Amino acid sequence: MEIFAQLSQYDYEELVFCHDENSGLRAIIAIHDTTLGPALGGVRMWTYESEQEAVQDVLRLARGMTYKNAVAGLNLGGGKAVIIGDPNKDKSEELFRAFGRYVQGLNGRYITAEDVGTTEEDMDTIYEETDYVTGVSPAFGSGGNPSPVTAYGVYQGMKAAANVAFGSDDLNGKTVAVQGLGNVAFNLCRHLSEEGAKLVVTDLNEERVQRAVEQFGAEAVGVQDIYGVACDIFSPNALGGVLNDETIPMLNCRVVAGAANNQLKEERHGKMLEERGIVYAPDYVINAGGVINIADELIGYNRERAMKKVESIYDTVLNVFAIAERDGIPSYQAADRMAEERIQSIRRSRNPFVRDEKNVFHLRRGRH
Numbered sequence: 001m002e003i004f005a006q007l008s009q010y011d012y013e014e015l016v017f018c019h020d021e022n023s024g025l026r027a028i029i030a031i032h033d034t035t036l037g038p039a040l041g042g043v044r045m046w047t048y049e050s051e052q053e054a055v056q057d058v059l060r061l062a063r064g065m066t067y068k069n070a071v072a073g074l075n076l077g078g079g080k081a082v083i084i085g086d087p088n089k090d091k092s093e094e095l096f097r098a099f100g101r102y103v104q105g106l107n108g109r110y111i112t113a114e115d116v117g118t119t120e121e122d123m124d125t126i127y128e129e130t131d132y133v134t135g136v137s138p139a140f141g142s143g144g145n146p147s148p149v150t151a152y153g154v155y156q157g158m159k160a161a162a163n164v165a166f167g168s169d170d171l172n173g174k175t176v177a178v179q180g181l182g183n184v185a186f187n188l189c190r191h192l193s194e195e196g197a198k199l200v201v202t203d204l205n206e207e208r209v210q211r212a213v214e215q216f217g218a219e220a221v222g223v224q225d226i227y228g229v230a231c232d233i234f235s236p237n238a239l240g241g242v243l244n245d246e247t248i249p250m251l252n253c254r255v256v257a258g259a260a261n262n263q264l265k266e267e268r269h270g271k272m273l274e275e276r277g278i279v280y281a282p283d284y285v286i287n288a289g290g291v292i293n294i295a296d297e298l299i300g301y302n303r304e305r306a307m308k309k310v311e312s313i314y315d316t317v318l319n320v321f322a323i324a325e326r327d328g329i330p331s332y333q334a335a336d337r338m339a340e341e342r343i344q345s346i347r348r349s350r351n352p353f354v355r356d357e358k359n360v361f362h363l364r365r366g367r368h
Helices: 003-009 051-071 093-105 120-127 147-166 183-195 206-216 268-275 289-299 303-311 313-327 331-350
Strands: 014-020 025-033 043-046 077-084 175-179 198-202 233-236 353-355 361-363
Touching: 003 051, 014 051, 014 093, 025 051, 025 093, 043 051, 051 077, 051 289, 051 331, 077 093, 093 120, 147 183, 147 233, 147 289, 147 303, 147 313, 175 183, 183 198, 183 206, 198 206, 268 331, 289 303, 303 313, 313 331
Parallel strands: 043 077, 175 198, 175 233
Antiparallel strands: 014 025, 025 077, 353 361
């Protein structure tokens, strides 16, 4: 594995390997881009099959956070961290405090947060060693569990996508097929039910399914059956890569909008959705409510301000589709372009030199 070639491909800034013999810490921090501000992204704890797999994951996730934060309008760059280990067996105070010291050593270039395999309590432990952590307990001035806020953002983004597909964002009477019923998806179901949407749900956990049936009058279907449900909106809220060669031909919907990360198995699957006339709300745009919420902690958490920012996901989704129409490209490419345009605009404004067509630098005139 040629690490510098990997870093060069998407212009990563930094890759930090963290080791602590006493606690058994093996962690990797990736900083992709800090043009807009310090890199914000959670720390994931996972039982990776190899160190190479861990490196690939942290690089992919860090770059994704750059795009998510940029599109969300945050003055934050993209970063991520992974801890190699079993979150059910290998956690300890020493481990998270050791990780916190590595975060502190980056002097604010990277700000960590909760992610898969880590909890609010883990963030509290990290906070013992560094101020560069968000998503800590409300007692420390945080917004608490970000899942309901993420769900509200997905709900707003879904309404915007419905507006594009149906000419109205009214979800009353619409059928929404919900795949996965974790904390985010269950809160999403609550919003949809309150608006009068009909829910068809599935999850590997039968207790979650039964809870949705009882609370929202949802119809339950099998895990594989959810793809073929006749519905207006398909909402993936579980694993990544669920939009692929096998599942896309099965879809019987006009809109795909959900909270899951990395929904497209490959980029070309976004084109497949477009060819089928399916409106796709890019995942990192629609699920940005959580990161918007924790970013607000960095300036002193104010829930009203944070929720107002989350509501802007509606307009952001509309802007993505406006770019898609403007440039004649699929929505997933439009989202990337929206992020890249913002980053490049800020980068140019910070650079006192400009490069001409002959690749020669000149001092930029004006204030800088």
